[in-house]
Amino acid sequence: MPDHLLEIRDLHAYYGQSHILQGVNLTLGREPLALLGRNGMGKTTLCQALVGLLPTVRGSARFDGQELIGRRPHEIAAAGVGYVPQGRRIFPSLTVEEHLRLVFRRAGAGRDGWTPERIFEFFPRLAERRRHRAGALSGGEQQMLAIGRALLTNPRLLIMDEPSEGLAPVIVDHLVEVLRGLSSQGLAMLVVEQRLAVATALAERIAIMVTGRIVLETTAAALLADVSIQQQYLGVSPRREVA
Numbered sequence: 001m002p003d004h005l006l007e008i009r010d011l012h013a014y015y016g017q018s019h020i021l022q023g024v025n026l027t028l029g030r031e032p033l034a035l036l037g038r039n040g041m042g043k044t045t046l047c048q049a050l051v052g053l054l055p056t057v058r059g060s061a062r063f064d065g066q067e068l069i070g071r072r073p074h075e076i077a078a079a080g081v082g083y084v085p086q087g088r089r090i091f092p093s094l095t096v097e098e099h100l101r102l103v104f105r106r107a108g109a110g111r112d113g114w115t116p117e118r119i120f121e122f123f124p125r126l127a128e129r130r131r132h133r134a135g136a137l138s139g140g141e142q143q144m145l146a147i148g149r150a151l152l153t154n155p156r157l158l159i160m161d162e163p164s165e166g167l168a169p170v171i172v173d174h175l176v177e178v179l180r181g182l183s184s185q186g187l188a189m190l191v192v193e194q195r196l197a198v199a200t201a202l203a204e205r206i207a208i209m210v211t212g213r214i215v216l217e218t219t220a221a222a223l224l225a226d227v228s229i230q231q232q233y234l235g236v237s238p239r240r241e242v243a
C-alpha cells in the first residue's frame with residue numbers, strides 16, 4: 001500500500017521547445033490540496049500532464065502505486081482519476097441529461113457507483129435543468145455539470161482546474177459546500193484555484209507554483225496569516241480578495 005495516493009516526482013512538461021514544468025515534486029493523500037500561483041506558472045499544464053493530455057512529459061506521477069505518465073486519458077480516468085478542466089468544456093448543444101448519459105455509457109460504470117440518477121440527487125439544480133441544453137445553463141450550473149460528468153467515472157481523485165472561475169460569490173459558496181461534501185465522503189482532490197478564499201476554504205494543504213516548480217507548501221491558516229507571502233507568490237492585495 002503506497003504512502004500517498006498521488007506521488008509526483010521530478011515531472012517535466014514541454015510545449016515544443018518551451019520547458020513548462022521544470023521538475024514538479026508533490027504528494028497527495030486523502031486530504032484535499034489546493035494549488036495556487038500566478039497566471040502562466042504551469043498549473044493547468046500540471047493538471048493536463050497528470051491526466052494524459054500532453055504529448056511531451058517526463059518524470060513520474062504514481063497514483064495508488066500505478067504510473068500515470070505515458071498512459072492515455074481514458075486509461076487514467078479508468079484508473080480512478082477524474083478531471084474537471086478549466087472553462088468546463090461542455091458541449092453546448094447537448095442537454096444536461098444527454099451529457100450525463102453519454103459519459104455514463106462511455107465510462108461503462110457499474111450501477112453501484114455514480115449514475116446519472118445519483119448525480120441528479122446530488123445536484124437538484126441539474127435535475128431541474130435536465131432537458132436544457134448545456135449552453136443555456138448559468139456558469140454555476142455548467143460547473144456542476146462538469147463535476148457531475150467527472151464523477152460518473154467514479155474517481156478516487158478529482159483534479160479540478162479553477163472550478164470557481166467566473167462564478168458569482170453566492171454560487172462559489174455553494175460550490176465549496178458541494179466539494180467539501182465530496183471530500184468528506186472520501187474523494188481526494190487536487191484543486192487549482194485563483195481565489196485565495198476558495199482555496200483555503202477547500203483545502204488545509206496549499207502548494208504554490210512558480211515557473212513550473214512547487215516553491216512552497218504551507219497550510220491555509222499560515223497562508224492567510226502571511227500577507228507578504230500572498231503578495232510575493234500570488235500578487236494578492238488583501239482588499240481585492242473578497243470572495
Ligand SMILES: Nc1ncnc2c1ncn2[C@@H]1O[C@H](COP(=O)(O)OP(=O)(O)OP(=O)(O)O)[C@@H](O)[C@H]1O
Nearest residue numbers: 015018020037038039040041042043044045046086
Ligand atoms: N498550448 C500551448 N502552447 C505553448 N505554450 C503554452 C500552451 N499552453 C500554455 N502554454 C504556456 O505554458 C505556460 C504555463 O501555462 P499554464 O496554462 O499551465 O499556466 P497556469 O498557471 O495554469 O495559468 P492560468 O492561471 O493563466 O491558467 C505559460 O507560459 C503558457 O503561455
